[in-house]
Amino acid sequence: MGETALGARPVMVGRVKEKEAIQAGLSKAIRGHGGLILISGEAGIGKTKMTEELGRLAVLTGCDFAIGRCLPSSPCPYLPFREVLRGQIADETFTTSSTGDVMFQVKDALCRRAQERPAVVVLEDLHWADSASIQVLHFLARNIGGQRSLVVGTYRPEDISFEVAEGLQHPLFDSLRSMRRESLITEIQLGELSEGDVEELLNKLLGGRVHRKVLEEVLREGEGNPLFTIECVHNLLAHGQLTSEKGVWSFAGDLVTVPSTVKDVVMRRVERLPKTTRRVLEAASVIGLSFEPKVLASLMNMRPMDLLEVLEEADRSHAMVKVGDGKVSFAHENLQRVIYDSMSEVRRNEIHREVARILEAEPKSLRLDGEIALHHQHSGERDKCVRYSLSVGMEWLDRKAIFEAVPNLRRVLELTEGDEEHLVERLQALEGMGDCQVSLANYKEGLRDYEEFMRLGGEDVRCARVLRKIAECWSPTRLGKGSSVNCLRYLEEAEVCPRINAFEEGEIAGVRTNLNLWTGNFPKADQLCTRSEECFRRAGDRSREAQQLCYHAWIHLSQGDMPRALETLEKARAMYAGGKDIEQELEVNRLLSEVLYHQGRGREALLAFDSVHHLASQIGDRVSMCWSHIFRTFVNLDLREGAEALKNAKLALDEAMESDSAYMGCMADTVMALVALNRDDIRSALEFSEKAWKVASNFPGTVKTPVKGVTLMARGAAMCRDGRIEEGNALFEDALGWLDGGMGCVIHLAYSLCYYGEALQRQGNAERALDCYTRARSIFKVLGNAPGEERCAKVTGDLRRIIEGEISLREASNLYAK
Incomplete structure (x- = not known):
């Protein structure tokens, strides 16, 4: 039996349980219960053979079957989905649309396909996938459970489990952890036979x-x-x-x-290839794992038909490549790598140079520019490598694809260090790398890159923008650790820079808005936010203007001006209209939910919080999901729905653990304490409030958000109920001081006054209790919160009768917060 007989790829052996898992997933999808299956295993372990078996079953059962492949170095965003949905989604959609828009378009396209017959999609080699493709994959896992679609991905665990430069983890690594927690995937791990x-x-x-x-x-x-x-x-x-x-x-x-070794095995096969076939495959190995025949034909100076004959023979007789529709790929990565390594470095570099020349003649695209940059790097064409790497890195950054942007920008910085001829390129890469670091919350590293930019290009037209970014690194919630001194200093430097444009003026005013909002200076924040909106309007940036309108609505809410908050939100919604950015929709809905809560429109608020949770769950925004449960708990308590309050508080705890947010964890523990108080479970209230306070006490003392004040209030209420009156009252006073004039704190101030009033009433201090409820009533009146105002009026009426001696404390049974 010769090698030709082995060229026919063998059937799969073993894997009984794994095949059963695949069959079960396919059966569920056919019945309308879609899902995601991920197959993992080392190189050569049989992942592709498993998907081929799935393809056989899919065709046998009348399903639509499609394969999308990822390639090394993430050549372009959404590559596997472009391949799967070719003809359904225009290529420019993947190029120009936001990630949120692409996610919905991919889901809708898959849904349309599944309406005709069940759809099975295989995404191969996800360890090479770009971060945008992983986002779409995760989105599909959350949202195809009710349709006849099965998505199956393959990956190599060893290629996603390590940390790359700048502290980045592979995007699939983080997404896998989250999908496991959310129970969104079926995993099949292929081991040795x-x-x-x-x-x-x-x-x-x-x-x-x-x-x-x-x-x-x-x-x-x-x-x-x-x-x-x-x-x-x-x-x-x-x-x-x-x-x-x-x-x-x-x-x-x-x-x-x-x-x-695998290398020895492959080399022995390569050495036995015909000379022409070997030369063709050597050149192809330089192009990459997958390549277009026309590029290889140009490189080899061969007629396309002659080349295809060679490639088809390499496929049919030697199983070295797979010839597909318009694309050819090596049968396995090991083949490509071994053939590539078998050539001398000098020869490889010359081929890289020629491939770059051929690709440069093609129409410009992100995919081609990325490949050209790597070919120039290997060929030693330093100037061209810098130019292409910078272009690719900045385009990935514009897409917020940090995992792909970092290596390209890092390459530019390494190639231009100490080189004055490439100062312009180095400055652009420094700013871009700083932006990447900040997006990863690596503020010290981002500050380092921005500061080097200023040392090298202090007179650059971009200096105002970079100084503003330095100021943001020094904000009270970042490196400032509660102080605004350095932040303000750099903002002042930015404002006096020459040639500052309207957009940057708007950004600077926006930072100043935040500083004043955090410290409770609402009139100043109102003024600065208006200026920021005007600047963005002059700059023609509707998206940033809409974002500032949302901030402005938050300012109005913090001042208790609900009509203006609603009016401003409607303007923001109108400016966002027509887009499909789910994060923008989330922001507007979150604010609308809070306005309804402030106004005491409990049932409407619950519906709005449901909408927030639904949107957040589609994209896996655990913070917003937790936030919605926290505020649902507040509303349930207000509506005297104890069982529902307990359910939502527990869900908030679960979501807080998944979100890894200290802020959300603190608020979740706080609402659990309030629910425990409502159930007369003082011990649990003390435990949860103490846990929350340990976290809240470390938050910056100058950034006045509700969490610290609400935590103090819950802790004070628990202590008063436990008989530690003096300590509890002191905490109540601290809570009121913190919440008075805090950002988004006005409704929490009103309810804290009610809780404090109840505690004082229990203590027999009717006069001080009356003062608390009277203040709360006036706040509810300003907010337009009729239910709150009415209940406070009832309690204050009883308290006045107690003070006048008409009734006793025991006869006043309408305690507000119980």
Whole structure:
């Protein structure tokens, strides 16, 4: 039996449980219960063979079947989905639309396909996927449960589990952790083949049984890896070391030489290729794992038809490549890598240079520019590598694809260090890298890049923008640690820079808005926010103007001006209209929900919080999901719905754990304490409030958000109920001081006054209780919160009768907060 017989790729052996899992997922999808299956395993372990089996089953059951492949170095965003949905979604959609828009378009396209017949999509080699594709994958996992769609991905665990430069984890690594927590995936882990499976594979490969010694030798060298096992058999046959007698294959003689590495095995196959085939595959290995025949034809100076004949022979007789529709790819990454390494460095570099020249003649695209940059890097064309790497890095950054932007920008910085001729490129890369670091919350590293920019290009037209970014690094919630001194200093420097444009004026005014909002200076924040909106309007940036309108609505809410808050929100919504950015929709809905809560419109608020949770769950925004449950708990308590309050408080705790947000965790513990108080469970109230306070006490003392004040209030209420009156009252006073004039705190101030009033009433201090409820009533009146105002009026009426001696404390049964 010769090598040609082995060129036909063998059927799969073993994997019984794994095939059952695939079949179960396909059966559920056919019945309308879609989902995501991820198949993992080392190189050569059989992931592709498993998806081929899925494809066979899909076709057999009348399903639509499509494959999208990822390629090394993330050549362009959404590559596997472009391939799967070619003809359904225009290519420019993937190029120009926001990630949120693309997510919905991919889901809708898949849904349309599944309406005709069940849709099965395979995404191969997700360890090479770009971060945008991983976002879409995660989005689909959350949102295809009710349609006839099955998405199956493959990846190599060893290629996603390490940390890359700048502290970045592979996007699939983080997404996997989240999807596991959300129970969104079925995982199939492919391990080594058992001895029985290897024996079955050898029998199928050779068309007969194998001698025990052959099995033991191949097991030892192949280690149960199907690819290595097949390559070992290829090599033994080619060297005449196997012979068949009476249907049993054994070694032909005593001297046996089984290669000890995959490289050795592959090289022996490559050495036996015809000269022309080998030259073609060597050139192809430089282009990449997958390549277009026309590029290779140009590189080899061959007629396309002649080249295709060579490639088809390499596919049919040697199983070295796979010839598909318009694309050719190596049968396995190991083949491409070994062939590439077999050439001299000088020859490889010359081929890289020629490939770059050919690709530069093609229409410009992000994918091509990324490939050209790498080819120039290998060929030693430093100037061109800098230019292309910078272009690609900045385009990825514009897409907020930090994982892809960082290596390109880092390459520019390494190539331009100490080089005055490339100062312009270095400045742009420094600012871009600083932006990447800040987006990763690496503020010190971002500050370092921005400061180097200022040292090298202090007179640059971009200096105002970079100074403003330095100021943001020094904000009270970042490196300022509660102080605004450095932030203000850099903002002042930015404002006096020459040639500052309207957009940057708007950004600077926006930072100043935040500083005043955080410290409770609402009139100043109102004024600055108006200025910021005007600047963005002059700059023609509707998106940033709408974002500032949302901030402005938050300012109005913090001042208790609900009509203006609603009016401003409607303006923002109108400016966002027509877009499909789910984060923008979330922001507007969050603010609308809070306005309804402030106004005491409990039932409407619950519906709005449901909408927020629905939107957030579609994109996995755990912070917003937690936030919605926290505020639902507040509303439930206000509506005297104790069971619902407990349910939402527990859900908030669960979401807080998933969000990894200290802020959300603190608020979730706080609402659990309030629910415990409502249930007269003082012990639990003390435990939860103490846990919350340990976190809240470390928050910056100058950034006045509600969490610290509400935590103080809950802790004070629990202590008063526990009999520690003096300590509890002191905490109540601290809470009122914190919430008075705080950002978004006005409704929490009103309710804290009610809780404090109840505590004072229990203590027999009717006069002070009356003062608390009177203040709360006036706040509810300003907010337009009729239910709150009415209840406070009822309680204050009873308190006045107590003070006048008309009724006793026991007769006043309408305690507000219970």
